[in-house]
Amino acid sequence: MLLNNFAIGNRIKKNKLFIDPFNPEKLRAASYVLTLSNRTRRWIPNSTPIRLWEAKSADRHLTEISNDLDFTIAPGEFMLACTAEQIGVPADLYGIISPLSHIARFGLSIHCGADFINPGFGMNSRSSLVLELYNCNSSPLILTSGMPIAHIKFGRVDFLEGQPSPVPGSVYEGMDPLTPPRYYEEWSKKRIRNVNE
Numbered sequence: 001m002l003l004n005n006f007a008i009g010n011r012i013k014k015n016k017l018f019i020d021p022f023n024p025e026k027l028r029a030a031s032y033v034l035t036l037s038n039r040t041r042r043w044i045p046n047s048t049p050i051r052l053w054e055a056k057s058a059d060r061h062l063t064e065i066s067n068d069l070d071f072t073i074a075p076g077e078f079m080l081a082c083t084a085e086q087i088g089v090p091a092d093l094y095g096i097i098s099p100l101s102h103i104a105r106f107g108l109s110i111h112c113g114a115d116f117i118n119p120g121f122g123m124n125s126r127s128s129l130v131l132e133l134y135n136c137n138s139s140p141l142i143l144t145s146g147m148p149i150a151h152i153k154f155g156r157v158d159f160l161e162g163q164p165s166p167v168p169g170s171v172y173e174g175m176d177p178l179t180p181p182r183y184y185e186e187w188s189k190k191r192i193r194n195v196n197e
Contacts, residue, residue, distance in 0.1 A: 002030045003093070003154045011090075017154065018088030018126060031151035033100065037084040037128060038145035040066050041178045042077075053188075058180040065178050072142050073108070073135045081131040082177040084146065088122035089154070095121070096153045097129060103149060107137030110150050118170060119157050125174035 003011070005027040011017035019032060026033040042063045051057055062080070073079060089095050095117030099110040112132045121127070131149065135141050171186040172179060 001156055003156070004030050008032055008154060016090055017093065018086070018122065019152075020086050020126060022085075026148075028151065031153045033148045034083045034085050034097070034129070034150045034152055036131070036143060036145055036147050036149040037082050038067050038069055039082055039178060040068065040071055041080040042066075043079065052181075053184055055184050055188075056180070057184060062180050065176075068145070070142055070144050072140050073133055074140050075135050075138050078112075078132070078134045080178050081133050081143075082128040083131065083150070084128070086122065086126040086128050087117070087152070088126050089117055089119060090123060091120045092157050092159070093154045094119050094157055096155070098151050098153070100148055100150060106141060107135065108141055108143075109134040109136060117152075121170055121173065127173065127175075128177045130172075130177040 008017065008031075009024060009027060012019060012022055044061055044063060046061060050061055087095070097111060097115050097117065099108065103110065110131045110133060112134065114130075114132060117129070129152075133143075171182045
């Protein structure tokens with residue numbers, strides 16, 4: 001079940017959910033509107049394949065972080081950005097991020113399917129959310145920091161009686177949201193790949 005605007009606001013007042021900065025005018029019926037920060041990172045065009053199952057595989061394929069009031073995303077370009085707000089989601093909630101319908105009508109995607117925010121994310125260290133921007137439009141799009149970009153919705157997590165709450169954890173928790181992918185770093189430690197490395 002999704003939290004409505006009253007429930008979101010009430011939890012924030014009681015410090016049981018964190019959105020910083022928080023503006024009650026950005027509450028919608030069952031979501032909160034997040035804005036775009038001025039921080040971005042671009043993928044460097046290159047014909048060299050990226051080996052995903054390798055430590056720090058993307059580090060040399062990304063530019064340094066830029067801080068621009070306005071920036072342009074070309075047709076077919078994929079880049080990383082982040083929200084101006086930092087969040088903390090308690091263990092009894094999860095989050096879903098989705099684009100504003102206005103943004104979608106321009107052909108701008110804000111994530112590549114990574115819309116789920118784990119219970120407990122950001123509670124130890126408040127964090128902005130990464131935005132995986134992709135321009136599906138045939139024209140370049142100019143984005144401005146501070147513009148509304150996405151909804152965040154919150155749902156409740158069910159627990160059985162006596163069951164411990166989930167242990168929060170993310171390889172990205174406490175890191176800069178524009179950190180390169182850490183896919184190998186997280187999953188290689190869990191020994192889920194049954195091949196010789």
